[in-house]
Amino acid sequence: xxxxxxxxxxxxxxxxxxxxxxxxxxxxxxxxxxxxxxxxxxxxxxxxxxxxxxxxxxxxxxxxxxxxxxxxxxxxxxxxxxxxxxxxxxxxxxxxxxxxxxxxxxxxxxxxxxxxxxxxxxxxxxxxxxxxxxxxxxxxxxxxxxxxxxxxxxxxxxxxxxxxxxxxxxxxxxxxxxxxxxxxxxxxxxxxxxxxxxxxxxxxxxxxxxxxxxxxxxxxxxxxxxxxxxxxxxxxxxxxxxxxxxxxxxxxxxxxxxxxxxxxxxxxxxxxxxxxxxxxxxxxxxxxxxxxxxxxxxxxxxxxxxxxxxxxxxxxxxxxxxxxxxxxxxx
Numbered sequence: 001x002x003x004x005x006x007x008x009x010x011x012x013x014x015x016x017x018x019x020x021x022x023x024x025x026x027x028x029x030x031x032x033x034x035x036x037x038x039x040x041x042x043x044x045x046x047x048x049x050x051x052x053x054x055x056x057x058x059x060x061x062x063x064x065x066x067x068x069x070x071x072x073x074x075x076x077x078x079x080x081x082x083x084x085x086x087x088x089x090x091x092x093x094x095x096x097x098x099x100x101x102x103x104x105x106x107x108x109x110x111x112x113x114x115x116x117x118x119x120x121x122x123x124x125x126x127x128x129x130x131x132x133x134x135x136x137x138x139x140x141x142x143x144x145x146x147x148x149x150x151x152x153x154x155x156x157x158x159x160x161x162x163x164x165x166x167x168x169x170x171x172x173x174x175x176x177x178x179x180x181x182x183x184x185x186x187x188x189x190x191x192x193x194x195x196x197x198x199x200x201x202x203x204x205x206x207x208x209x210x211x212x213x214x215x216x217x218x219x220x221x222x223x224x225x226x227x228x229x230x231x232x233x234x235x236x237x238x239x240x241x242x243x244x245x246x247x248x249x250x251x252x253x254x255x256x257x258x259x260x261x262x263x264x265x266x267x268x269x270x271x272x273x274x275x276x277x278x279x280x281x282x283x284x285x286x287x288x289x290x291x292x293x294x295x296x297x298x299x300x301x302x303x304x305x306x307x308x309x310x311x312x313x314x315x316x317x318x319x320x321x322x323x324x325x326x327x328x329x330x331x
Contacts, residue, residue: 003193013073022292022310022324024314024323024324025067026050026128026148027067027322028067031052032051032321034050034052034078035049035050035213036298036311037083037311038301038309038311039083039085039302044240046060046061047061047063047265048083048093049323050076050213053074053110054074055071055072055075055083055093055095055246056070057070062325062327063230065148072223073110073112075097076098076099076117077097077100077106079100079189079215080131080213081095081096081097081131082131082147083099083133084133084286084291086137087140091246094110094294095192096108096120096131096132096133096144097109097131098128098131104125105128106128107129107144108122114175117153119317120144120159121148121171127148127149128148128149128157130146130180130183130212131145132183132185134158134187134252141187142160142162143158143185144158144169145158146159148173151282153176153177154176154179154180155173156177156183156196158171158172158174172230174233178198179199179220180196180197181199181217181220182196182248182249184250184251186259188259188273191234192227193226193276194224194227194233194248195222195224195261196222196224196237197223197248197249199220200243203294204219204259206227208266209246210295211316212247212297212298215299219246219265220241222241223237223238225238229253234278240272240281240282241263241270241272242281243280244265244289245265246263246265248263249262249263250262254273255301259273259275259276260273260301260303260308261301262310262312264312267289267292268289268290269289269290269312270288270290271290272287273286273287274287294314294315295315295316296312297313298313298315298316299311300312307328308328310326311323311324311326312324
């Protein structure tokens with residue numbers, strides 16, 4: 001299967017017109033893939049795949065023929081997770097996941113040294129979701145986010161000093177929102193951009209329910225806000241793509257102050273690269289929505305060198321479900 005789309009956009013740091021090709025890769029057939037994320041170790045790009053609570057690492061990409069997969073640990077819960085390579089050249093990862101018990105859901109950190117998994121937060125009675133490592137950080141920095149739900153509010157929380165020896169990392173709440181579907185933090189030099197997927201009443205006409213790795217969800221509207229080095233908002237929250245419906249998204253930092261966004265929509269996917277500005281949407285000529293026949297889930301984007309790597313799952317939960325991968329410019 002070869003999914004192909006030409007996007008007539010010009011970006012200086014990419015060196016020309018974008019040509020997006022997503023192609024099926026052979027990720028094994030023993031169990032269906034339920035989630036994925038791209039990462040790089042040294043000078044190679046890999047996929048980390050989840051099959052329920054089992055994690056496996058792929059061969060270096062691009063790859064032809066059957067993918068070589070190596071065990072990469074287990075999750076306590078498969079609904080939401082993230083991972084990034086630990087220091088050194090080995091296959092070990094720091095992993096974020098959720099642990100649900102009765103009326104609470106904890107955001108958890110699993111270290112590669114086999115030590116006991118620990119909560120990221122102090123509250124024993126709390127509900128957290130959407131744990132993510134901060135993208136765009138230099139090697140050796142370990143910062144994560146999660147969304148806390150309390151009293152009808154959605155509160156993005158930043159957890160820093162994950163690599164330290166303290167029992168719990170430092171934490172800071174960033175604002176108070178309603179109906180957050182996801183939140184991801186991107187570091188860009190000494191400042192940050194917080195991306196928020198929020199439900200906005202009446203903004204999306206006739207929304208369509210989609211089955212995602214974490215359960216069925218309606219689309220929402222993607223927003224962003226600029227933060228300073230202390231994780232304090234320094235501008236107004238703005239829509240990224242207007243009221244374009246988004247199910248899931250991923251972001252990464254690119255050269256010259258650009259951000260890269262890859263999100264799934266009711267008809268396919270949206271790809272963007274531009275320089276964000278406080279209180280403003282991304283200019284319309286910096287993003288394009290592309291139609292795909294099969295619904296995409298679990299989008300992942302990684303900037304490595306001058307190349308953008310994209311991955312997603314097509315037709316999750318179906319007999320013809322597959323892992324898709326591509327680059328811009330394509331190799």
